[in-house]
Amino acid sequence: EVQLVESGGGLIQPGGSLRLSCTVSGLTVRSNHMTWVRQAPGKGLEWVSFIYDDGTTYYEDSVKGRVSISRDNSKNTLYLQMNSLRDEDTAVYYCATYQLLIGAFDIWGQGTVVTVSS
Amino acid sequence: QSALTQPASVSGSPGQSITISCTGTSSDVGGYNYVSWYQQLPGKAPKLLISEVSNRPSGVSNRFSGSKSGNTASLTISGLQAEDEADYYCSSYTSINTLVVFGGGTKLTVL
Numbered sequence: 001e002v003q004l005v006e007s008g009g010g011l012i013q014p015g016g017s018l019r020l021s022c023t024v025s026g027l028t029v030r031s032n033h034m035t036w037v038r039q040a041p042g043k044g045l046e047w048v049s050f051i052y053d054d055g056t057t058y059y060e061d062s063v064k065g066r067v068s069i070s071r072d073n074s075k076n077t078l079y080l081q082m083n084s085l086r087d088e089d090t091a092v093y094y095c096a097t098y099q100l101l102i103g104a105f106d107i108w109g110q111g112t113v114v115t116v117s118s
Numbered sequence: 119q120s121a122l123t124q125p126a127s128v129s130g131s132p133g134q135s136i137t138i139s140c141t142g143t144s145s146d147v148g149g150y151n152y153v154s155w156y157q158q159l160p161g162k163a164p165k166l167l168i169s170e171v172s173n174r175p176s177g178v179s180n181r182f183s184g185s186k187s188g189n190t191a192s193l194t195i196s197g198l199q200a201e202d203e204a205d206y207y208c209s210s211y212t213s214i215n216t217l218v219v220f221g222g223g224t225k226l227t228v229l
Contacts, residue, residue, distance in 0.1 A: 037164075044207060044220055044221070044222045044223040045156070045164065045207050045209075045220045045223070046220065047217070047218050047220070050217065058217055060216070061216075094163055094164070099169070102152065102154075102169045102170050102173070103150070103152025103153075103154060103169070103170070103209075103210070103211040103218070104152075104154040104166055104169035104170075104209075105154070105156070105164070105166065105209070106166045106169070106175065107166075108163040108164055108165065108166075109163065110162075110163050111163055
């Protein structure tokens with residue numbers, strides 16, 4: 001069974017940094033396209049970042065320069081390093097696999113909550 | 119403001135059918151058959167319901183179906199059940215540099 005388990009969320013002051021982790025079992029992160037999708041309180045879904053199997057990365061405009069996606073193949077774990085956090089980054093952050101051939105996010109984790117507040 | 123437009127809410131009675139629309143442009147919904155639909159139950163993570171406009175992943179009930187006409191995709195739920203009460207989101211590949219766009223979500227209430 002494939003499982004994605006996020007961790008690392010919490011309460012952080014504006015301007016602070018957090019590293020989110022997504023521990024994966026049942027598939028290998030290096031062989032899959034992985035992504036982070038977030039959902040602000042009471043709002044819709046918004047993709048934050050992609051990392052393709054070949055290592056190519058993409059970032060949503062509002063997080064470019066503040067966020068970095070990476071993976072540790074030995075730990076089969078996906079990361080999202082978030083710096084210079086803003087109030088508007090407050091959200092539930094989900095990691096998910098992205099099937100490029102069908103254009104769909106097919107497996108999701110349960111999410112981790114990031115709250116940016118002073 | 120979301121790139122794809124969905125109605126904020128729809129409702130229906132048990133046993134009825136409802137349809138949720140998802141309107142985009144020729145750069146996304148109208149130009150590609152990479153439209154997906156997701157169900158998000160209260161307090162839960164999204165779940166893939168439909169991919170490539172009308173394909174159901176294994177395990178998804180055949181009460182859920184998808185279609186597309188022009189720049190508008192649709193999700194139809196037939197034989198509405200209480201457990202279908204959830205938020206539903208569409209997404210599409212886009213040729214614009216955002217890669218993927220989501221709809222704003224539709225809250226389904228089963229009366």
